Each structure stands twice: as structure tokens, then as C-alpha cells.
Amino acid sequence: MPPPLYCVTDATVPATTTALLAAACAARGVRFEEVDVGRFDPCEEVELRAGDLLFRPAVSYAAVRVEQALFAESVATFYASGDALCFDGAAAPLLFARRGLPIPRTVTLLRNDRAQQRRAVELLGGLPLVVKVPGGEGGVGVMLLESWASLVSVLDHLFATGRTPQLMTYVPEAIHWRVVVIGERAVAAYRNHPYPDDFRSGPSSDPADYEVPTPSPLTALAVAATRAIRREFAGVDILAHASGRLYLLEANFPCYFPQAQVVGGIDVAGAMLAHLLEKSERLREPR
Ligand SMILES: Nc1ncnc2c1ncn2[C@@H]1O[C@H](COP(=O)(O)OP(=O)(O)O)[C@@H](O)[C@H]1O
Ligand SMILES: [Mg+2]
Structure with missing residues (x-):
């Protein structure tokens, strides 16, 4: 019998996501076990078995904590290693740059200092430029600023609300x-x-x-x-x-993969499950 897939869900997960994953499981005889974040009891010890599959399409802070509670090195996930679970996504542009991957030139502002902003804008090649407030999705928090008046008024607001905006070259x-x-x-x-x-x-x-x-x-x-x-x-x-x-x-990560499946007809959920099952097999092999 193949191992079950534990899927950490909450209200942030689109119904299509769970439906496609459940169907991919059914096609392979894999039990689809939804772990609802709203009902998760942190006082109860849940231990997944070696080789079980674990995926978290939910994006809430609580869902991340549930996934961390369920994780073990012997469980098959999309994480390259266990410590990747605690990795901070907002630091990603820095990681990309350090690996030599091409990103638009980016400066993260840490305080509201006009002189510094002038230097940053110059370094980025001038206006227009993109201001990014990490953490949003669907383009919310990604803004195009075309004049100094727009830029400084938006930055004042962002700093007043405790953000550390990124300035980025507009492509x-x-x-x-x-x-x-x-x-x-x-x-x-x-x-x-x-x-x-x-x-x-x-x-x-x-x-x-x-x-x-x-x-x-x-x-x-x-x-x-x-x-x-x-x-x-x-x-x-x-x-x-x-x-x-x-x-x-x-x-x-996670991402809304159903787009490519529902509109593009590409079996992404099937490929996801195949990857986890393959990994599970490796994890269960005697060392
Ligand atoms: N530096 C840039 N130059 C031009 N367009 C950009 C730039 N950064 C983001 N965008 C546009 O803004 C959209 C959202 O940006 P993205 O970084 O994907 O943020 P989100 O997390 O909201 O998806 C993208 O679809 C892209 O079209
Ligand atoms: Mg995006």
C-alpha cells in the first residue's frame, strides 16, 4: 500500500487545489488525509510514519506551525532538507543575488531617510521604479512609482505602518x-x-x-x-x-498550481504526487 498524503489546509486553500490533489491521490491509491488547521490540537502528539507524504497548500501563519509540528526528516515533503521549513521567504532576493541569479536591481530600505532614498533611486537607474512590500500576493503590495512626489508620499505611509519596502528597477x-x-x-x-x-x-x-x-x-x-x-x-x-x-x-511556495492544470491541461498535481512518492520510497529504503 502506498503511504498517505497529509495535506495541511485552512480557509486560505482554494477548493480546486484540494480537489486536484485528492484526485491525483485517488488515481494512485494514496489515502488523502486533510489536516484542518482550525481543528488541529497542539496538545495532542501526532506522529507521521516514515515515508508518509506531507504538503501544505495553506499559507496562514498557523498552517506553517502545524506543518512544522507534523514534520520529521523521515517524511516526504517538497523541502530539500528539514531546516528549510524554518526558512524566511522574504530574504529570497538576497539569496538569489548571492547565488548569482539575475534579479532586477533591488535596495531594501530600513529607515525613512530622504538622502538615502535619493542615493538608492540613483543606484537603481532613476524613476520610474517599483516599490515592493513583501508578503502580499496577486501583485498587491507591488507598486509602480513614476514621480518623486508619488514615491516619497508612498514611502512615508509605508514607514509609518512599520514596513521595510524594497525599491526595485522597473523592467x-x-x-x-x-x-x-x-x-x-x-x-x-x-x-x-x-x-x-x-x-x-x-x-x-x-x-x-x-x-x-x-x-x-x-x-x-x-x-x-x-x-x-x-x-x-x-x-x-x-x-x-x-x-x-x-x-x-x-x-x-506553496503556489496556486491549479491554474496550469485547469486552464493549461497539464497534470501538475499528478507530477507533485509522483515526486513525493518517489521521495518516500527513497526515505523508506534501508540504509
Ligand atoms: N521590477 C519589475 N518590473 C516590472 N514589472 C514588475 C516588476 N516587479 C513586479 N512586476 C509586476 O508585478 C507583478 C507582481 O509582482 P510579483 O513580484 O510576482 O509579486 P506577487 O508576490 O504579488 O506575485 C508581476 O506580475 C509583474 O508583472
Ligand atoms: Mg508573483
Whole structure:
């Protein structure tokens, strides 16, 4: 009998996500065991067995804690190693840069100092530029500032509310790719199109925009970004500039993988489960 998949869920998880994972499990005879964060009892000891599968599509702080409580080195997850569970995603741009991966030039501001802001803007090549407040999703917290008046008024507000905004070079006229990585392989890639009257982009509803990519600089960068955040599954956002240059924006874990499956017809949930089962087998092998 294959091991069960423990899936940490809460209200943040779209129904499609759990439905696709449950279907992928059913197709392989894997028991799908939902762990509802709202009902999790931290006083009760739960011990997963060696080789069991564990995935957390939920993104709440509590869900992360539940996943940490359930984790053991002998459990098959998308983490490259156990300490990756406690890894801080907001530090990712720094990690990417240290590994030599191409990101738009970025400066994280730590205090509200105009002289420093002037130096930062100069270093980034001037206005317009992008201000990012980490932690948002769907482009919320990613802002395009085109004048000094806009920039300083937005920064004043962000510092007053305790943020440490990132200033980032604006990459114009680029194609925004989302690449879904599992293990060392890009299993899906699709274009995101700009929303009307916006510089931010979202996933296409045209199946023709979705592909199972062959290896390329784009997929190599996505795989390297996933490795950098110590995951074996991620949705990686990359801007491809007309010059051919690639700019890595972020590697999301967990990510909304149903997009590529429901619109693009690519069996991402199946590939996720295959990866976990393979890992589980390795973990259960006698050493
Ligand atoms: N430096 C940039 N230059 C141009 N567009 C950007 C830049 N950074 C982000 N964007 C746009 O903003 C959107 C959201 O950015 P992203 O880093 O993916 O944040 P989120 O976490 O909200 O998904 C992207 O889809 C992209 O189109
Ligand atoms: Mg994104």
C-alpha cells in the first residue's frame, strides 16, 4: 500500500487545489488525509510514519506551525532538507543575488531617510521604479512609482505602518512567465498578461499560452530559484525582456498550481504526487 498524503489546509486553500490533489491521490491509491488547521490540537502528539507524504497548500501563519509540528526528516515533503521549513521567504532576493541569479536591481530600505532614498533611486537607474512590500500576493503590495512626489508620499505611509519596502528597477516591456517547478524539472510554463490600465500581470485564460517547456535558460533559472529557496516545488515568476535578458522576480511556495492544470491541461498535481512518492520510497529504503 502506498503511504498517505497529509495535506495541511485552512480557509486560505482554494477548493480546486484540494480537489486536484485528492484526485491525483485517488488515481494512485494514496489515502488523502486533510489536516484542518482550525481543528488541529497542539496538545495532542501526532506522529507521521516514515515515508508518509506531507504538503501544505495553506499559507496562514498557523498552517506553517502545524506543518512544522507534523514534520520529521523521515517524511516526504517538497523541502530539500528539514531546516528549510524554518526558512524566511522574504530574504529570497538576497539569496538569489548571492547565488548569482539575475534579479532586477533591488535596495531594501530600513529607515525613512530622504538622502538615502535619493542615493538608492540613483543606484537603481532613476524613476520610474517599483516599490515592493513583501508578503502580499496577486501583485498587491507591488507598486509602480513614476514621480518623486508619488514615491516619497508612498514611502512615508509605508514607514509609518512599520514596513521595510524594497525599491526595485522597473523592467519595461517584458513578458512575465510563471514557471512551475517540481524537483529539478519545469513541468509547466505560461505567460501572464498585463491587466487593463496596470503594469502588473496575471495568468492567461487562453490554453494556447500554456506549455510543458523543454529545457531553456528560462527553465534553468526557475529550477535554480527553486533550489535557492530549498524547495522541490515552486511557482517561479520571471520577466523576459525584449533584449533576451531574464529577471527573476520570486519563487512562490506553496503556489496556486491549479491554474496550469485547469486552464493549461497539464497534470501538475499528478507530477507533485509522483515526486513525493518517489521521495518516500527513497526515505523508506534501508540504509
Ligand atoms: N521590477 C519589475 N518590473 C516590472 N514589472 C514588475 C516588476 N516587479 C513586479 N512586476 C509586476 O508585478 C507583478 C507582481 O509582482 P510579483 O513580484 O510576482 O509579486 P506577487 O508576490 O504579488 O506575485 C508581476 O506580475 C509583474 O508583472
Ligand atoms: Mg508573483
